[in-house]
Amino acid sequence: MTISEENYIKVIYHLSLVSPKGVNTNAIAGMLDTKASSVTDMMKKLSDKDLVSYQKYQGVTLTEKGFHSAKMIVRKHRLWEVFLVDKLGFSWDEVHEIAEELEHIKSEQLINKLDAFLGFPAADPHGDPIPDAKGVIKKIEKQLLSEVEINASFHCVGVKDSSTDFLKYLDKQKIALGSVVKVIDKEDFDDTLTVEIDGKRLTISNKIANNLYVQ
Amino acid sequence: MTISEENYIKVIYHLSLVSPKGVNTNAIAGMLDTKASSVTDMMKKLSDKDLVSYQKYQGVTLTEKGFHSAKMIVRKHRLWEVFLVDKLGFSWDEVHEIAEELEHIKSEQLINKLDAFLGFPAADPHGDPIPDAKGVIKKIEKQLLSEVEINASFHCVGVKDSSTDFLKYLDKQKIALGSVVKVIDKEDFDDTLTVEIDGKRLTISNKIANNLYVQ
DNA sequence: TTTTATTTTTAGATTTGTCTAAATTTAATT
DNA sequence: AATTAAATTTAGACAAATCTAAAAATAAAA
Ligand SMILES: [Mn+2]
Ligand SMILES: [Mn+2]
Ligand SMILES: [Mn+2]
Ligand SMILES: [Mn+2]
Numbered sequence: 001m002t003i004s005e006e007n008y009i010k011v012i013y014h015l016s017l018v019s020p021k022g023v024n025t026n027a028i029a030g031m032l033d034t035k036a037s038s039v040t041d042m043m044k045k046l047s048d049k050d051l052v053s054y055q056k057y058q059g060v061t062l063t064e065k066g067f068h069s070a071k072m073i074v075r076k077h078r079l080w081e082v083f084l085v086d087k088l089g090f091s092w093d094e095v096h097e098i099a100e101e102l103e104h105i106k107s108e109q110l111i112n113k114l115d116a117f118l119g120f121p122a123a124d125p126h127g128d129p130i131p132d133a134k135g136v137i138k139k140i141e142k143q144l145l146s147e148v149e150i151n152a153s154f155h156c157v158g159v160k161d162s163s164t165d166f167l168k169y170l171d172k173q174k175i176a177l178g179s180v181v182k183v184i185d186k187e188d189f190d191d192t193l194t195v196e197i198d199g200k201r202l203t204i205s206n207k208i209a210n211n212l213y214v215q
Numbered sequence: 216m217t218i219s220e221e222n223y224i225k226v227i228y229h230l231s232l233v234s235p236k237g238v239n240t241n242a243i244a245g246m247l248d249t250k251a252s253s254v255t256d257m258m259k260k261l262s263d264k265d266l267v268s269y270q271k272y273q274g275v276t277l278t279e280k281g282f283h284s285a286k287m288i289v290r291k292h293r294l295w296e297v298f299l300v301d302k303l304g305f306s307w308d309e310v311h312e313i314a315e316e317l318e319h320i321k322s323e324q325l326i327n328k329l330d331a332f333l334g335f336p337a338a339d340p341h342g343d344p345i346p347d348a349k350g351v352i353k354k355i356e357k358q359l360l361s362e363v364e365i366n367a368s369f370h371c372v373g374v375k376d377s378s379t380d381f382l383k384y385l386d387k388q389k390i391a392l393g394s395v396v397k398v399i400d401k402e403d404f405d406d407t408l409t410v411e412i413d414g415k416r417l418t419i420s421n422k423i424a425n426n427l428y429v430q
Numbered sequence: 431t432t433t434t435a436t437t438t439t440t441a442g443a444t445t446t447g448t449c450t451a452a453a454t455t456t457a458a459t460t
Numbered sequence: 461a462a463t464t465a466a467a468t469t470t471a472g473a474c475a476a477a478t479c480t481a482a483a484a485a486t487a488a489a490a
Pocket of ligand 1: 007099103
């Protein structure tokens with residue numbers, strides 16, 4: 001599998017979590033910053049290799065084989081992110097790009113040894129679960145902060161949006177994975193929340209609450 | 216710079232340590248397991264990018280720019296090898312292939328943080344010196360075991376040949392970097408050596424002694 | 431110094447991944 | 461149901477990196 005093929009497979013994997021009935025050509029093109037016609041070409045290639053099932057105009061889904069490959073790439077991506085943050089001291093907004101390259105390094109032994117070295121982490125620095133060597137993903141129980149009842153306490157466990165902008169906003173507000181959050185009040189008009197994070201009062205917009213997972 | 220260009224630059228670097236006046240097309244092709252005609256094409260490309268100076272039929276040399284790039288690739292290769300052996304527990308004969316891929320990961324910050332994480336090692340698992348962030352290589356004093364006087368004691372500090380076969384032979388004989396070696400006797404006929412390694416008597420061929428550096 | 435052998439380069443083709451522009455299919459609107 | 465709009469695919473082209481086969485240049489041998 002080439003790097004390009006791997007990038008396609010991973011994008012299809014992520015998109016099919018949202019649209020399991022079939023992923024659109026255009027959606028793939030958007031994620032990979034390429035053109036729809038290039039996607040069509042690649043779908044034929046991946047279909048020939050039995051990594052996706054593809055019928056003209058009908059969108060694509062991953063085959064068993066493609067699904068497993070995708071999880072192995074995601075596994076590598078997330079383990080490398082843990083390495084970069086835990087061992088090398090990168091911050092969580094700096095690691096995605098580098099992991100985007102590291103995820104294509106080809107040794108299975110490497111990734112299993114890295115997993116062990118990191119202590120078999122369950123989640124990456126953004127709270128996303130790490131598939132094990134067999135591809136099994138332990139689902140992490142979590143809710144969006146925007147959907148949680150008032151006056152109960154939770155822990156931050158993940159982010160939905162892991163863009164630099166959002167992560168840096170969280171850093172600024174001293175919100176990190178593990179922080180204790182309690183919703184004090186919710187504004188009816190625009191769903192703005194008054195929260196207490198690690199004991200400190202804060203007002204956050206619905207957009208923020210909509211991208212923060214708690215448990 | 217593409218991965219392919221980087222591989223060419225690195226090979227030219229290694230070959231020019233032996234033939235500083237100019238590296239042959241055929242030699243490059245041999246190292247990269249490709250054809251001479253492909254090398255010619257690439258030399259034009261690298262020349263256009265001012266990474267090598269190239270004149271038809273005359274061989275190539277690295278420019279300042281190419282020389283620096285080469286050292287940065289070698290730096291990455293060797294640091295990753297240290298990581299694989301010291302942190303992940305690979306043996307020294309398993310790491311070259313993987314480092315061959317890791318050396319192309321593009322972040323300068325990554326490699327400098329990795330360097331710090333590893334404690335700024337001076338040499339890789341095969342005893343080869345690691346260029347620092349500026350490209351400076353501290354030369355390691357060393358002699359081939361085949362050229363050393365009899366009855367003096369040395370430490371193993373490196374290997375000239377780092378093929379799996381040779382490294383596995385050394386493992387079998389319990390010869391590692393750091394081992395203490397003393398040449399007891401040298402056979403006139405074929406230069407076979409009788410040595411004492413960490414106190415243990417051993418007979419080794421000239422070919423072995425010719426690929427083991429001591430200090 | 432010719433002749434022969436070796437090395438290197440050119441010419442032309444192939445594969446991979448991409449693009450633009452045009453054609454086709456499907457979906458959405460009148 | 462007919463028309464318009466959007467999504468998708470085809471056709472044809474291009475750059476990167478490679479190859480084979482033939483031509484040219486250099487080195488070695490007679
Ligand atoms: Mn990637
Ligand atoms: Mn992540
Ligand atoms: Mn390489
Ligand atoms: Mn090495």
